[in-house]
Amino acid sequence: MAQRLGRRLCESCKSEEDLPQAALLEEGFTQEDVDEGITLYKAVGCNKCAGGYKGRVGVYQVMPISEAMSRIIMENGTSVELADQAAKEGVSDLRRSGLRKVKAGILSLEELNRITKE
């Protein structure tokens, strides 16, 4: 299971950020997300935080182990083989998991982009 730690947006000073629909889709949000309405927040900074961030937030890649994947593991397959299989199965990736946190208003898009850049 992959994990990345990002800086959590400060609740006291985070401010709403408007992005056009096209940009949201480009960042990886689904049309469904956009239709529901997404409020993005960006870091500002106040006397209670450091540059708009306070604490940490974990972004996890949840990878359910399928039969095909456990076979690769048992046969001592490489992580590349596993990643290929995961991609084939459409496993929700780190980014989708992070986007949920962005949607929940605890992570900024900027921060997600920083921590998911390989």
Ligand SMILES: [Zn+2]
């Ligand atoms: Zn603050």
